[in-house]
Amino acid sequence: MFETILLVLAFCTMSYLTYARTMEPHDPTDYHNTNKEICYQDSDNEETVTGVYGQSFSVRGGSNTYTESRLKNGQQQEQKLYFQDSPSKTWSQRRPRLNNSDEEWQKRLDEKSELFLQQQQQQKQRYYQQQQQQQQQEQKLRDELRQEIKEYQLELLRIREQQQNLLLQVQQQQQAQQEQQLLEQRQAKQEQQLLEQRQAQQKQQLLEQQQQRQQLQIKRQWADRFRNLVNYGHPEAAGKQFIEDTIMSESQDGESNQEQLQNQQQQQIYFQDPYQQQQYERHQYYQQQQHYYQQQQQQEQQQYYQQQQQQR
Numbered sequence: 001m002f003e004t005i006l007l008v009l010a011f012c013t014m015s016y017l018t019y020a021r022t023m024e025p026h027d028p029t030d031y032h033n034t035n036k037e038i039c040y041q042d043s044d045n046e047e048t049v050t051g052v053y054g055q056s057f058s059v060r061g062g063s064n065t066y067t068e069s070r071l072k073n074g075q076q077q078e079q080k081l082y083f084q085d086s087p088s089k090t091w092s093q094r095r096p097r098l099n100n101s102d103e104e105w106q107k108r109l110d111e112k113s114e115l116f117l118q119q120q121q122q123q124k125q126r127y128y129q130q131q132q133q134q135q136q137q138e139q140k141l142r143d144e145l146r147q148e149i150k151e152y153q154l155e156l157l158r159i160r161e162q163q164q165n166l167l168l169q170v171q172q173q174q175q176a177q178q179e180q181q182l183l184e185q186r187q188a189k190q191e192q193q194l195l196e197q198r199q200a201q202q203k204q205q206l207l208e209q210q211q212q213r214q215q216l217q218i219k220r221q222w223a224d225r226f227r228n229l230v231n232y233g234h235p236e237a238a239g240k241q242f243i244e245d246t247i248m249s250e251s252q253d254g255e256s257n258q259e260q261l262q263n264q265q266q267q268q269i270y271f272q273d274p275y276q277q278q279q280y281e282r283h284q285y286y287q288q289q290q291h292y293y294q295q296q297q298q299q300e301q302q303q304y305y306q307q308q309q310q311q312r
Contacts, residue, residue: 204301211294218290 200301200304207297215290
């Protein structure tokens with residue numbers, strides 16, 4: 001078993017070495033032993049010729065120097081090849097042997113080689129220039145893109161600022177409208193209060209006028225009653241005249257004079273006639289009730305005015 005494994009390993013090793021040797025570049029003298037395809041580039045006319053090792057090629061331009069491109073271990077390698085002799089156009093990596101008659105040909109061959117190197121250098125320079133131009137264009141595009149982004153950001157900021165200003169204006173307008181509405185409501189409330197106050201004053205005036213008319217009517221009724229009592233009773237003539245004067249003065253001078261004259265009248269009537277005394281007591285009770293009612297009305301009106309003032 002162990003010997004079998006050794007034999008397999010030996011076979012694999014030999015196979016790998018054989019395969020690796022076939023992949024290595026061959027010596028130019030062995031071109032006739034391979035059929036591998038190879039490319040040659042004319043250094044003068046930049047012409048590429050594809051052929052097989054060991055064959056002759058007919059190349060336009062008559063150049064004597066070519067470049068071999070071949071792959072080795074996955075990488076491209078180049079090496080110069082020369083004509084072995086001009087008539088047969090065979091390929092070789094070695095320079096041909098020259099005699100005295102071939103000095104001019106060798107000189108032309110060296111010039112062509114230098115020209116090929118110059119062309120290669122120019123190609124490299126053009127390549128570098130193209131790379132540089134491409135980088136410059138890319139940088140220019142990046143700068144333009146950055147500038148556009150900045151302008152877009154500035155435009156966004158400007159739009160946001162305009163939106164904020166518009167929003168602020170709308171809020172200010174709404175606030176002004178609310179203040180105007182509050183002011184109008186206050187004015188309407190004040191007007192309503194003034195109207196109510198005027199109506200209350202008018203009612204008070206009407207009430208006072210009604211009370212005055214009622215008081216005047218009552219006074220006239222009591223004056224007539226006392227006049228009748230005096231005429232048909234038994235008062236003295238002086239007392240009769242005094243009572244009539246007192247009743248007339250009540251209707252002209254007001255309540256203060258009325259109370260004073262009624263007190264004087266009470267003393268005279270009290271001592272002269274019991275019936276008159278009874279009637280006068282009723283009249284006095286009615287006046288007290290009327291006076292109490294007036295006080296209640298005045299207090300209620302004062303309280304109403306005070307409440308209105310406090311609400312304002």
